[in-house]
Amino acid sequence: MVKKLFKYEWISGRRFIVPLSLVVLGLAVLGRLVYLFDPSEISFVPLSIVLSLSQGLVSFFNVLGVGALFIVSEIMLIIRFYRNIVGQEGYLTMTLPVTPGTHVLVKTVFSVIVSLWNVIVSACALLILGIGTNVEMEILNDLYFAASSIIESLGAVNFAFYIVEGFIALVALFFFQFSLLYACISVGQLLKKHRVLGAVLAYIAWYLFTQILGLIFTFSMFFLEGPIETLFDIIVQGPAFWLHASIVFFILLYAALSLAFFAISRHMLTKKLNLE
Amino acid sequence: MSDLILETRALSKRYQKVGAPALWNVDLEVRKGRIVGLLGPNGSGKTTLIKMIAGLLTPTSGELLIDGKAPGTETKAIVSYLPDHNFLTGWMTVEDTINYHADFFADFRRDRALDMTGRLGLDLRQKTKTLSKGNQEKLELILCMSRDAGLYLLDEPIAGVDPATRDYILQTILSNYTENSTVLISTHLIADVEPALEDVIFLREGRILLQSTVDDIREKEGKSVDEYFREVFKW
Numbered sequence: 001m002v003k004k005l006f007k008y009e010w011i012s013g014r015r016f017i018v019p020l021s022l023v024v025l026g027l028a029v030l031g032r033l034v035y036l037f038d039p040s041e042i043s044f045v046p047l048s049i050v051l052s053l054s055q056g057l058v059s060f061f062n063v064l065g066v067g068a069l070f071i072v073s074e075i076m077l078i079i080r081f082y083r084n085i086v087g088q089e090g091y092l093t094m095t096l097p098v099t100p101g102t103h104v105l106v107k108t109v110f111s112v113i114v115s116l117w118n119v120i121v122s123a124c125a126l127l128i129l130g131i132g133t134n135v136e137m138e139i140l141n142d143l144y145f146a147a148s149s150i151i152e153s154l155g156a157v158n159f160a161f162y163i164v165e166g167f168i169a170l171v172a173l174f175f176f177q178f179s180l181l182y183a184c185i186s187v188g189q190l191l192k193k194h195r196v197l198g199a200v201l202a203y204i205a206w207y208l209f210t211q212i213l214g215l216i217f218t219f220s221m222f223f224l225e226g227p228i229e230t231l232f233d234i235i236v237q238g239p240a241f242w243l244h245a246s247i248v249f250f251i252l253l254y255a256a257l258s259l260a261f262f263a264i265s266r267h268m269l270t271k272k273l274n275l276e
Numbered sequence: 277m278s279d280l281i282l283e284t285r286a287l288s289k290r291y292q293k294v295g296a297p298a299l300w301n302v303d304l305e306v307r308k309g310r311i312v313g314l315l316g317p318n319g320s321g322k323t324t325l326i327k328m329i330a331g332l333l334t335p336t337s338g339e340l341l342i343d344g345k346a347p348g349t350e351t352k353a354i355v356s357y358l359p360d361h362n363f364l365t366g367w368m369t370v371e372d373t374i375n376y377h378a379d380f381f382a383d384f385r386r387d388r389a390l391d392m393t394g395r396l397g398l399d400l401r402q403k404t405k406t407l408s409k410g411n412q413e414k415l416e417l418i419l420c421m422s423r424d425a426g427l428y429l430l431d432e433p434i435a436g437v438d439p440a441t442r443d444y445i446l447q448t449i450l451s452n453y454t455e456n457s458t459v460l461i462s463t464h465l466i467a468d469v470e471p472a473l474e475d476v477i478f479l480r481e482g483r484i485l486l487q488s489t490v491d492d493i494r495e496k497e498g499k500s501v502d503e504y505f506r507e508v509f510k511w
Contacts, residue, residue: 275332
């Protein structure tokens with residue numbers, strides 16, 4: 001059943017994933033073609049101006065395309081969840097011989113896969129723009145050099161290890177993000193009317209909760225001056241370990257929160273389903 | 277093996293902590309192979325009961341068994357549910373929708389669905405959102421009745437459709453259900469479904485008022501089910 005659920009997530013998702021990806025990659029190819037020419041080497045001034053403007057526009061649309069790729073995908077995934085689970089389609093979806101937990105899990109995993117796919121497409125677009133040119137490759141080289149210098153200065157030995165760790169943290173972040181959104185929708189559907197507003201309010205409530213926690217943490221810094229200084233000294237003595245420990249901490253935190261939000265969604269859709 | 281497809285014991289459903297319950301202390305026994313009318317005025321709890329059997333709602337208290345099992349993935353596999361809402365996915369074509377059902381329900385008969393859509397003249401490549409309301413309802417009924425389910429739950433299948441479509445729907449129900457399957461039809465258009473019914477359940481304000489065979493009502497009361505219903509639920 002899980003395989004079939006993924007199949008239909010893909011059938012639904014490909015309607016926007018494929019065109020969006022093609023647009024982003026197409027814009028990158030167009031950008032690469034436009035950047036083949038150097039406006040300063042063209043003696044005919046009007047043409048040089050048009051080329052400069054084109055380069056600016058293409059760069060702008062490249063950035064816009066990558067932004068749209070992430071934002072539109074996320075919106076489409078949220079709409080899909082809402083309609084398919086708590087909207088009218090839910091009358092069929094929730095009577096399939098599948099548990100509500102499986103539905104939520106499959107949709108969350110699929111959303112994470114789409115987000116990772118978007119990262120890959122964006123990276124490919126950047127590479128296409130950089131093929132054979134100095135500008136973009138220089139930026140990439142500089143970025144790599146800066147990152148590896150920081151890692152080396154911290155005393156770390158394996159840069160690839162941090163890449164893997166960072167990737168796992170990114171996956172955990174995506175899981176957290178979609179589990180949170182789907183939990184908010186599952187809470188919002190409890191309302192008879194204004195269910196979308198209910199979901200938004202649930203999200204705002206979570207946001208406020210984290211802000212209050214952040215404030216409490218910040219204020220506690222003032223009162224814990226001594227221990228904070230000791231902690232800072234410990235961090236300075238072994239920065240690589242602490243960088244590693246922070247990434248692991250965030251991975252575990254996101255994983256724990258994802259599980260908690262998943263449990264909320266599952267409970268709401270099993271015990272308190274309220275279809276339109 | 278039990279002869280019962282559906283049993284409820286002291287089944288209750290409350291949507292809110294205060295106010296009247298949607299269903300209260302419902303005791304029911306429905307045998308296999310019967311066509312049962314779930315009858316009652318608006319707000320009597322028909323849809324709530326059907327949704328609980330379909331696994332969309334959880335009872336507040338009491339017990340609900342479908343073929344001896346509590347609602348879950350096993351019972352969903354043998355229950356074919358036709359809600360009173362449009363459940364079609366708009367971007368899917370008629371064929372996609374049929375394939376979707378065939379993928380998830382082991383008892384779905386694709387050939388039967390294709391045969392019925394063909395007879396109705398539905399274009400398999402047409403997106404469901406572009407179908408007329410009547411054709412959407414017919415497609416939903418086809419999807420529901422193309423399963424060899426143990427229990428069919430039909431929530432107001434003939435409400436809001438023209439008389440010709442009404443006849444088609446009733447004919448489809450009668451020609452597709454088998455001896456081992458049970459059909460539970462919720463409606464307040466009793467006269468239209470009465471010829472097909474074998475048993476009836478009267479619901480009022482979330483309580484069972486009567487559970488009887490159609491023959492018993494005719495024999496004891498000397499009235500049709502429709503006439504008796506009008507008498508019982510007279511304002």
